[in-house]
Amino acid sequence: MDPRDLLPRVAAVRREPKAVVRRQDAVGVESPHIELGTYTCDQIPGSLRLTRSAGTLHLWRRGTRDQLTQAGPATYTGNGYTLTLNGTADRADQFSLDLDRAPGLAYVRR
Numbered sequence: 001m002d003p004r005d006l007l008p009r010v011a012a013v014r015r016e017p018k019a020v021v022r023r024q025d026a027v028g029v030e031s032p033h034i035e036l037g038t039y040t041c042d043q044i045p046g047s048l049r050l051t052r053s054a055g056t057l058h059l060w061r062r063g064t065r066d067q068l069t070q071a072g073p074a075t076y077t078g079n080g081y082t083l084t085l086n087g088t089a090d091r092a093d094q095f096s097l098d099l100d101r102a103p104g105l106a107y108v109r110r
Contacts, residue, residue, distance in 0.1 A: 033058065036092055039107035048107060050092060057089055 033051035040047045049060035057076055058065040068076035074085040082098040097105040 036090065037109040039095065040110050041097075041105050041107045043105055044102075047110070048097075050095075052089060059083060 031053045033053040036050040036052060038047050038049050051058045051060065051065070057068045057070070059068055059078060060066075066078045068078050068083060071077045071082070074087075074089075076083045076085075080100050084096045084098070085092045086094045086096070092109070094106065094108045097107060099105065
């Protein structure tokens, strides 16, 4: 296929991000974070952490944090995913994570 024909097709299927997420490294975190818990999923190896800082919720993956944007009473969005708490943000024992490529992942506090 000619590259001039391919570019308009790629541009047509390119998805826009659902929310703007500020990603920061674990080093140099300015404000203190209140640890809400470490969570695991039976379907995926590894763990995720939730913290709260300055009134915002943060999801930690592989040493970096995503500042989540609140989209509803218990729903938060990040870059390419939606997180739905099964309780309040301060007492979240479990949540579901809907990734674009893997919806409905159930995470439980360990």
